Amino acid sequence: MSWFKGTYPSRAEMRRELKAYLDAVHKTKKHIARTQVLLNDLWKQARSRPFVDVWPLLDAMNDVTELGSIKGTSVKSAFRRRILLLQENRCCYCRRWLVNTAYAKPIEHILPRRHYPQFSIEFWNMAVSCYDCNSAKTDDVWGSISTTSRRYPKAQEFTAAFHPRFHRYDDHVHYLRMETNSSTVVLFTGLTPQGQHLCRSLLHRIAAKEALIRNNVVLEAAISQIRSFEAKAEGLSLARLDAFRAALDQSLMRLLE
Numbered sequence: 001m002s003w004f005k006g007t008y009p010s011r012a013e014m015r016r017e018l019k020a021y022l023d024a025v026h027k028t029k030k031h032i033a034r035t036q037v038l039l040n041d042l043w044k045q046a047r048s049r050p051f052v053d054v055w056p057l058l059d060a061m062n063d064v065t066e067l068g069s070i071k072g073t074s075v076k077s078a079f080r081r082r083i084l085l086l087q088e089n090r091c092c093y094c095r096r097w098l099v100n101t102a103y104a105k106p107i108e109h110i111l112p113r114r115h116y117p118q119f120s121i122e123f124w125n126m127a128v129s130c131y132d133c134n135s136a137k138t139d140d141v142w143g144s145i146s147t148t149s150r151r152y153p154k155a156q157e158f159t160a161a162f163h164p165r166f167h168r169y170d171d172h173v174h175y176l177r178m179e180t181n182s183s184t185v186v187l188f189t190g191l192t193p194q195g196q197h198l199c200r201s202l203l204h205r206i207a208a209k210e211a212l213i214r215n216n217v218v219l220e221a222a223i224s225q226i227r228s229f230e231a232k233a234e235g236l237s238l239a240r241l242d243a244f245r246a247a248l249d250q251s252l253m254r255l256l257e
């Protein structure tokens with residue numbers, strides 16, 4: 001199922017989709033209008049020159065008015081809810097189910113914030129991925145997508161790399177996931193230049209890592225325990241867990257290379 005009919009979303013379909021998101025931009029009805037204003041301010045700030053990565057500002061946001069307070073975390077949850085619906089609750093890259101904790105569902109910036117700060121809060125530049133894809137994705141090939149333009153590129157301009165919001169997954173990538181009692185094998189095949197690029201730059205490593213972890217009972221149990229901690233951890237302890245997992249990821253990736 002897809003929210004657009006043709007090869008790419010039309011302008012009318014994009015307008016409809018954006019409106020559906022803005023109508024539900026906060027779970028509390030009385031906060032919707034104010035959240036729209038706050039997001040619009042951040043959107044403009046990101047695009048004013050010199051470009052600003054406003055994502056940390058959304059993280060830290062706590063807007064207090066007589067109606068109550070609006071936190072950045074609740075704005076992100078509303079976004080995640082909307083996008084997960086479109087993605088049928090699966091990772092935008094590897095298509096694994098995103099059923100565990102909120103922290104295992106990072107918001108993924110398709111054009112990376114580091115190179116494209118002007119799109120750090122652009123609705124079309126965000127998707128939801130699994131933690132593995134979010135941390136393993138490399139920032140490199142974006143073809144001819146300009147880093148200096150204020151206009152978000154059209155769907156048709158993404159010719160070199162896969163764009164999870166503008167490309168239909170099934171048109172670009174096929175995958176096969178096989179599980180037995182003791183092992184897991186995942187195979188990804190790119191069907192188009194964009195799908196092939198996604199396989200080369202990310203999915204083949206994700207498949208190798210999944211096989212490595214799932215075929216090692218001790219490692220799998222340890223990682224699943226770390227994930228269950230995350231659901232409860234806050235602040236500093238969460239940062240420490242993140243650092244630990246990033247280091248573990250790095251070691252695993254080095255093993256695979």
Ligand SMILES: [Zn+2]
Nearest residue numbers: 091094130133
């Ligand atoms: Zn993934």
